[in-house]
Amino acid sequence: MPRDPRFDILFEPVPIGPVTAPNRFYQVPHCTGMGYRRPRSLAGLREVKAEGGWGTVCTEYCSIHPSSDDEPFPSASLWDDQDIDRHALMVERVHAHGALAGVELWHGGGASANHYSREVPLGPYSTPAGVDDPVQTRAMDKADIKELKKWHVDAARRAQRAGFDIVYVYAAHWYLIRQFLLPSNQRSDEYGGSLENRARLLRELIVETKEAIGDTCAVAVRFSASSGGADGDQDTTEPRRMLELLSDLPDLWDVTVHDYSYEMGSSRFVEEAGLEATMSWVKSVTDKPVVSVGRFTSPETMLRQVRDGIMDLIGAARPSIADPFLPQKIAEGREDEIRECIGCNICYTGDQTGTPIRCTQNPTMGEEWRKGWHPEFIPPKGSDARILVVGGGPAGLEAGMSLGKRGYEVTIVEARRELGGRVALESALPGLATWGRVRDYRLHQISKLANVEVYRESVVDESQILEFAADHVVIATGATWRRDGVGRWRERPIPGWEIPSVMTPDDIMDGVMPAGPVVVYDDDHYYMGGVIAEALRRAELEVVLVTPANEISTWTRHTEEQHRIQARILGLGIAVETGTTLANVGEGGVTLESVHTGQTRELEAATIVMTTSRVPNDALYESLADRIAIRSIGDCLAPGTIAAAVYSGHRYARELDADVPIGVSFLRE
Numbered sequence: 088m089p090r091d092p093r094f095d096i097l098f099e100p101v102p103i104g105p106v107t108a109p110n111r112f113y114q115v116p117h118c119t120g121m122g123y124r125r126p127r128s129l130a131g132l133r134e135v136k137a138e139g140g141w142g143t144v145c146t147e148y149c150s151i152h153p154s155s156d157d158e159p160f161p162s163a164s165l166w167d168d169q170d171i172d173r174h175a176l177m178v179e180r181v182h183a184h185g186a187l188a189g190v191e192l193w194h195g196g197g198a199s200a201n202h203y204s205r206e207v208p209l210g211p212y213s214t215p216a217g218v219d220d221p222v223q224t225r226a227m228d229k230a231d232i233k234e235l236k237k238w239h240v241d242a243a244r245r246a247q248r249a250g251f252d253i254v255y256v257y258a259a260h261w262y263l264i265r266q267f268l269l270p271s272n273q274r275s276d277e278y279g280g281s282l283e284n285r286a287r288l289l290r291e292l293i294v295e296t297k298e299a300i301g302d303t304c305a306v307a308v309r310f311s312a313s314s315g316g317a318d319g320d321q322d323t324t325e326p327r328r329m330l331e332l333l334s335d336l337p338d339l340w341d342v343t344v345h346d347y348s349y350e351m352g353s354s355r356f357v358e359e360a361g362l363e364a365t366m367s368w369v370k371s372v373t374d375k376p377v378v379s380v381g382r383f384t385s386p387e388t389m390l391r392q393v394r395d396g397i398m399d400l401i402g403a404a405r406p407s408i409a410d411p412f413l414p415q416k417i418a419e420g421r422e423d424e425i426r427e428c429i430g431c432n433i434c435y436t437g438d439q440t441g442t443p444i445r446c447t448q449n450p451t452m453g454e455e456w457r458k459g460w461h462p463e464f465i466p467p468k469g470s471d472a473r474i475l476v477v478g479g480g481p482a483g484l485e486a487g488m489s490l491g492k493r494g495y496e497v498t499i500v501e502a503r504r505e506l507g508g509r510v511a512l513e514s515a516l517p518g519l520a521t522w523g524r525v526r527d528y529r530l531h532q533i534s535k536l537a538n539v540e541v542y543r544e545s546v547v548d549e550s551q552i553l554e555f556a557a558d559h560v561v562i563a564t565g566a567t568w569r570r571d572g573v574g575r576w577r578e579r580p581i582p583g584w585e586i587p588s589v590m591t592p593d594d595i596m597d598g599v600m601p602a603g604p605v606v607v608y609d610d611d612h613y614y615m616g617g618v619i620a621e622a623l624r625r626a627e628l629e630v631v632l633v634t635p636a637n638e639i640s641t642w643t644r645h646t647e648e649q650h651r652i653q654a655r656i657l658g659l660g661i662a663v664e665t666g667t668t669l670a671n672v673g674e675g676g677v678t679l680e681s682v683h684t685g686q687t688r689e690l691e692a693a694t695i696v697m698t699t700s701r702v703p704n705d706a707l708y709e710s711l712a713d714r715i716a717i718r719s720i721g722d723c724l725a726p727g728t729i730a731a732a733v734y735s736g737h738r739y740a741r742e743l744d745a746d747v748p749i750g751v752s753f754l755r756e
């Protein structure tokens with residue numbers, strides 16, 4: 088299909104200092120959990136973005152010196168010349184597709200505890216460093232500031248030698264340069280006090296970086312347009328004065344906001360284009376191009392950003408992760424095929440846990456180099472096998488779709504009327520509607536495949552599977568929440584659990600409305616306990632959320648949601664009992680037990696919702712395992728995230744009739 092001419096504007100080139108972006112699609116710097124440790128994986132990952140039409144592709148944060156070491160969070164590095172080749176690998180792959188390559192030079196200052204390099208952390212003044220680490224920064228003296236500028240210039244020169252087109256001065260988030268910019272900067276010399284003084288370091292870094300490499304490279308500044316406040320109503324007074332002061336000094340303003348959980352807010356808390364109200368003034372105070380983000384997946388929204396003069400370049404991290412070919416799909420009039428980011432922030436958990444990035448929507452993310460997986464191309468089938476997929480959740484739909492794209496004859500059977508499995512059910516919970524995109528994308532793709540048939544309201548049993556006589560059977564029947572309270576804390580069922588007033592998230596998602604007061608017992612620690620509590624509270628029930636952890640939904644720290652979840656839960660008037668387990672449950676109440684002291688007390692409860700762990704629905708698989716060619720995938724194989732279910736389905740489809748290495752199934756760096 089030809090491109091919709093309305094979108095032509097998105098494909099206009101944009102001059103940025105001495106270079107020109109071929110279009111307005113700009114992959115802003117984003118972490119990958121790979122950093123300096125996995126350069127080939129990174130080159131493969133960044134390459135598919137350029138191949139998919141992103142006109143500019145940037146690195147993650149790239150440390151300029153060992154005094155800025157973020158371990159265990161993996162950053163890139165340009166500490167010395169040894170680092171150049173690693174980056175050149177990526178630059179070459181990005182350039183091969185006509186895109187610009189950008190590098191985000193970074194010094195963490197007090198945010199870096201330097202666990203790896205063991206250098207003393209640096210800052211504008213002495214303050215606690217790292218993430219709750221028992222260490223403080225050393226206040227930088229003038230000689231340190233001079234040295235810092237030299238490190239930055241040296242790193243910029245290395246970036247230039249690696250071939251980068253855009254070099255960042257990173258003045259946002261909680262890192263060193265911003266520590267100078269903020270009013271909390273306690274220095275009494277010319278780098279502290281007045282706004283001009285606090286902006287001095289940034290000004291000098293822009294000027295000196297431009298002097299060093301500005302002949303061939305654009306110098307971008309990443310800057311926070313706000314200094315705090317509620318989403319959509321942030322205080323922009325000081326950042327605005329500062330940006331006015333530096334207005335046309337850099338070649339590009341990459342603008343973000345004060346709060347990271349707002350900037351990359353999950354869809355549970357922040358809408359598409361959510362930063363607009365905070366940063367829409369920026370273009371009025373600079374003549375230089377502006378890029379910003381907003382989890383843009385809709386071409387219409389992108390168009391409006393440019394038309395309304397909010398930004399010149401459409402910045403994206405997550406939309407480019409979920410669909411590296413998003414620009415190309417718009418270019419070819421295939422907007423309906425965009426694999427839209429669902430805003431779950433699973434991609435961010437890679438950096439947070441020091442492991443390679445993965446994505447719920449895009450199972451090939453991170454596998455480009457090490458497994459040779461491509462987000463758009465999948466090898467044709469290796470036989471004429473007919474395949475039966477039992478279960479139409481994320482695993483079954485992904486397997487069916489990918490097998491179909493390979494050309495296999497596929498039948499998907501689903502027990503329920505509605506397809507999507509857990510995604511269909513969970514997306515009806517408060518704040519999770521966007522997750523339905525996992526189902527929608529796959530169903531739309533499947534609707535275009537004549538060789539994939541889908542039967543709904545079709546519960547199949549052992550004999551029907553045998554009768555169907557497929558060459559391969561894939562069991563994607565999911566998992567069921569446990570009712571007995573067995574989870575991380577309790578390895579044995581909680582005494583009394585067999586009573587009817589004990590429910591599970593499955594009951595709530597099936598539409599059963601419990602009687603209050605309700606105890607939601609969360610020993611799962613991801614989103615489900617908090618979301619169920621929220622749903623029941625919104626139905627005006629009295630709710631107590633009980634968890635053995637010391638904070639609610641603790642794993643959501645990795646998705647940058649924990650703080651917001653805790654605020655929402657408390658704001659809704661849900662009582663929270665942390666560090667607490669259930670000693671037993673009974674009609675009318677539970678016995679709470681402190682996990683720290685063992686002290687117990689009684690709590691009234693008409694209903695208890697056990698959110699602890701899940702049991703795989705693997706009876707079909709077990710009964711047929713020794714008799715036919717059969718595999719289980721997704722939550723039926725091992726209950727986990729939706730991302731893991733999609734990955735499992737995709738992996739099955741890729742590996743069928745393929746030569747898969749025995750033992751380690753991927754290349755290692």
Ligand code: ADP
Pocket residue numbers: 477478479480481482483500501502503507508509510545546547548563564565566704707720721722723729732
């Ligand atoms: P996953 O996350 O692994 O995809 P889900 O729980 O989301 O798992 O989806 C499993 C799907 O399988 C559900 O939609 C469920 O209704 C369906 N299912 C379970 N058992 C059967 C069966 N015997 N026949 C057909 N569909 C089934």
Ligand code: SF4
Pocket residue numbers: 404405406408409427428429430431432433434435445446447448449
């Ligand atoms: Fe979007 Fe989730 Fe993929 Fe991240 S992991 S890009 S938030 S779909």
